[in-house]
Amino acid sequence: MRIVIATDAWAPQVNGVVNTLMATRERLERLGHDVLVLSAANMRTFSCPTYPEIRLAYRPYRKVAQAIDAFAPDCIHIATEGPIGLATRSYCLRQGLRFTTSYHTRFPEYIRARFMLPLGLSYRWLRWFHEPASAVMVSTPAVMHDLAQRGFGKLVLWGRGVDTGHFKPLAREHAGIEGPLYLYVGRLAVEKNIDAFLAMGLPGTKWVIGDGPQRESLERRYPSVHFLGARAHDKLAPYYNCADVLVFPSLTDTFGLVMLEAMACGVPVAAYPVAGPIDVVEQGKTGVLDHDIERACFEALRLPREQVRQHALKYSWEAATQQFLRNLRPAAKTRPAAAFPPSILHLGEMSESSVA
Secondary structure (H helix, E strand, O other), X not given: OEEEXXXXXXXXXXXXXXXXXXXXXXXXXXXXXXXEEEOOOOOOEEEEOOEEEEXXXXXXXXXXXXXXXXXXXXXXXXXXXXXXXXXXXXXXXXXXXXXXXXXXXXXXXXXXXXXXXXXXHHHHHHHHHHOOOOOEEEOOHHHHHHHHHOOOOOEXXXXXXXXXXXXXXXXXXXXXXXXXXXXXXXXXXXXXXXXXXXXXXXXXXXXXXXXXXXXXXXXXXXXXXXXXEOOOHHHOHHHHHHOOEEEEOOOOEOOOHHHHHHHHOOOOEEEOOOOOHHHHOXXXXXXXXXXXXXXXXXXXXXXXXXXXXXXXXXXXXXXXXXXXXXXXXXXXXXXXXXXXXXXXXXXXXXXXXXXX
16 A cells, blocks of 8 residues: 555654654555655754754645645545644545544643643643544553543554564673663653653663753753663663663653663663553563652562563564554545455444544
8 A cells, every 4th residue: 555654753753653654654555555754854944942952844735735735645534743743634625534643642641741731731632633533543441541532532542662683682881880780771850750760769770862951951950860862762672681681761642662672671670650650661571661760660670681581572563564554544535445464454344433
């Protein structure tokens, strides 16, 4: 099939959404599908408020419309709710095309943490954005439950994977490092709740990999912590392998790919028992979830690394991509039946009020 993926999150951004979409595109192309990624590349852009490193497309509708017209897709998926996503949504509604969307990021919680905007207003806007979609893909059952409680419909699961051939146990380099070594990987921003990790009086060493608007203030407040800056996704495995525990203090993530990557390297996770971790971490086997995250860190140290690795082997991008394909809907309502596999046709004709 010819598949459009419209996204405001794409390289050179470094985050879980980008990694998910890149892995999905790669697997789709391996299966013989043609994929067009609509991103801000080759468009006029402006800095995302409070995230100057993220560039958003400025008035992208014309280029989006031209690209979709030229590509003539069988299916259209809108991955993000930014300018590219809005332009693609508008185009599809004007042309009478079906499309699917996905919910990757808890923007209402992020916006409240930064600007004190009430959650109800942000979620009302998100419901408006996703309501015309034929299916809304979410990463975990916990996120699906949360969104259903807030009035979202047509929810379907689209899980995540990990490249266990790349993220795997390696020789651990501990020379000159006072153990245990606790590691955080992710954006340095207020919504990630990093202070909960950095303020803990843990014995040993703390490493932080990532960048973001909070970096300078965090470095000033926590001079004993080693801030290593951002690292390319394909360079992370050796850092994971150095760690004794990956600490994931976020209360707002919908999944948290870094947890899977760490576990694939045999590194246990310490996190809060909230959406994201509760669907990724197997309590007492691959990590420890506790409202006292410092206690979770100490208990996670006891978990066997090989046991942690074995759980991560259950996740694959191949399985996640098959799930993505099953969730797609035919874009054109009059497209000939032979253009689609039976599974896509069946799903495209499902009641739009269904929730899987």
